[in-house]
Amino acid sequence: MSDITPASSSSQIIPVILCGGSGTRLWPLSRAGFPKQFLVLSGDGSNQSLFQQAISRIHSVSGKNVTLGKTVIVTNEEHRFLALDQLRELKSKHAALSAALLLEPVGRNTAPALTLAALYAQDQSVNANGDSSNTADPILVVTPADQTVTNPAAFTQALAKSIEIAQTGAIAILGITPNAPETGYGYIKVQSQANSENGYTVERFVEKPNEVTAKQYLAEGGYFWNGGMFVLKASVWLAALKEYRPDILAATQSAWQAKATDAAGEAEFIRPExxxxxxxxxxxxxYAVIEKCPGSSYPIKMVELDAGWNDLGAWDAVWQVGKQDTQGNVTTGDTLVSNSKNSLIHASSRLVSAVGVENLIIVETADAVLVADRKNSQDVKNIVGQLEAQKREEKNLHRKVSRPWGWYDSVDEGERFKVKRIQVKPGASLSLQMHHHRAEHWIVVKGTAEITNGDQVILLSENQSTYIPQGQTHRLANPGKTPLEIIEVQSGSYLGEDDIVRFEDTYGRS
Incomplete structure (x- = not known):
């Protein structure tokens, strides 16, 4: 049985951003090393990634009756610096934004992710209040990081109502107003569509239907898409999980109790064991909790969300929310289109032209091109499966790869050589490292480089160069206030990224 009591009006609201997943259906733009939530895809003019939009949407509810606590982001260990960089970009819009990044060493789906967030929120509230009373029981506003809405005001209104419901101790879930017989989503069935002032009572959840059943749902009414957005007290989640999946709770608590914590400026990095x-x-x-709640001791209410929601699950969805021209085409980047209709053409690094095509998806990156029929865009995941089976790097990384210190772009490669363009942020440095199988030549093209080369430390400026012998301990750093750019030429018998032995590292990778 649950132990639900109304929440105090002083309950703290904790944004929880679930930032896992790799977005395989949006390959080649989305890769395992740079997944879709960190991409700018929605064309809403904000130039914000889906991850940044998710945070901004929750922060829009902040006001005199709502006080937001630290934003909790549950993400993969490998994506921590992508998230941190994008959080820093948001500081100009949300000056008070601070965050804790809960770093999963492996993916375990969303129930353990939310449990980590609930344990963190309770710990922080108890520490702040000095007790574990009701005033120390925060309300979690939980959303995936890879969705978009076209009507932010409607979202804010629905979220505010959901918080009011959660303050009573109930679970609130946002149900998306369906506009088509969609077979790719689960549905929420409500008991009655009358008197929705305090939310609809959820009757049951239903699995993804076939097309015939989905059409029946729309005709009958009372069915809504499940967008995976919840608002509930931390204590309610933990109590329900203890009742329905005590194995998940106990295992997550064990990993949480053995956690390690470090900081990166204004953000915390917290690593469960x-x-x-x-x-x-x-x-x-x-599956763990929510679908078991209707009719149980854990009241669950649905708030309708009619805000132009889309989870951008495939390229066809990106086309749907994009800014279409008079012929129904959505174009991004350097494109030329003639006599073509209802197509998405995305150019990342060169001119892409389309002539006489219809209902196509064309996506170009520096190292891959996708051409697909729009109606088959869900099947892009099959190409990603082939890439994985062949162990091809195009599944995981772009040619241009983000790193916590900046980025590198592998511009050319051949037998026994590789050429990279490297940019280092002001004040940042690479790890102190060595390579067993390659030597490196560095040429500074912009800024000032501080180079550790064995026992020597030297400064190089534009057009100056140095040579790092195979096996030599070395480090590249940017002591200046502007970005440093170098050209690196590698030579040797093996040039893989795993030929790095780190001795010291600012970013905890040694």
Missing amino acids: KELFKAIPSESID
């Missing part, structure tokens, strides 16, 4: 986390059963929020 790796081996204990691997032992957590993998399950979704819905």
Whole structure:
């Protein structure tokens, strides 16, 4: 049985951004190393990534009756610096924004992710209040990081109502107003569509239907898409999880209690213990708890969300929310289109032209091109499966790769050589490292480089160069206030990225 009591009006609101997943259906723009939530895709004019939009949407509810606590981001260890960089970009819009990044060593689906967030929120509230009373029981506003809406005001209104419901101790779920017989989403069935002032009572959840059943749902009414957005007290989630999946709760608590914490400026990095986390059963929020709640001792209400929601699950969805021209084409980058209709053409690094095509998806990146029929855009995941089977790097990384210190772009490669363009942020440095199989030549093309080369430390400016012998300990740093750019020429018998031995590292990778 649950122990639900109305929340105090002083309950703290904690944004929880679930930032996992790799967005395989949006390959080649989305890769395992730079997944879709960090991409700018929606064409809403904000130039914000989906991850940044998710944070901004929740922060829009902040006001005299709502006080937001630290934003909690549950993400993969490998994506921590992507998230941190994009959080820093948001500081200009949300000056008070601070965040804790809960770093999963492996993916275990959304139920363990939310449990980490609930444990963190309770710990922080108890520490702040000095007790574990109701005033220390925060309300979690939970959303995936890879969705978009076209009507932010409607979202804010629905979210405010959901918070009011959660303050009573109930679970609030946002249900998307369906506009088509969609077979790719689960549905929420409500008991009655009358008197929705305090939310609809959820009757049951139904799995993704076939097309005939989806059409029946729309005709009958009372069915809404499940967008995976929840608002509930941390204590309610933990109590329900204890009742329905005590194995997940116990395993996650063990990994949490053995966590490690460090800081990166204004953000916290919190790492549950790796081996204990691997032992957590993998399950979704819905299967673990939410679908069991209708009719139980955990009241669950649905708030209707009619805000132009889209989870951008495939390229066809990106076309749907994009800015279409008079012929229904959505174009991005350097494109030329003639006598073509209802197509998406995305150019990343060169001119892309389309002549006499219809209902196509064309996506170009520096190292890959996708051409697909719009109606088959869900099947892009099959190409990603082939890339994985062939162990091709195009599945995981772009030619241009983000790093916590900046980025590198592999501009050319051949037998026994590779050429990279490298940019280092002001004040940043690479790790102190060495390579067993390659030597490196560095040429400074912009800024000032501080180079550790064995026992020597030297400064190089534009047009100056140096040579790092194979096996030599070395480091590249930018002591200046502007970005440093160098050209690196590698030569040797093996040029893989795993030929790095780190001795010291600012970013915890040694």
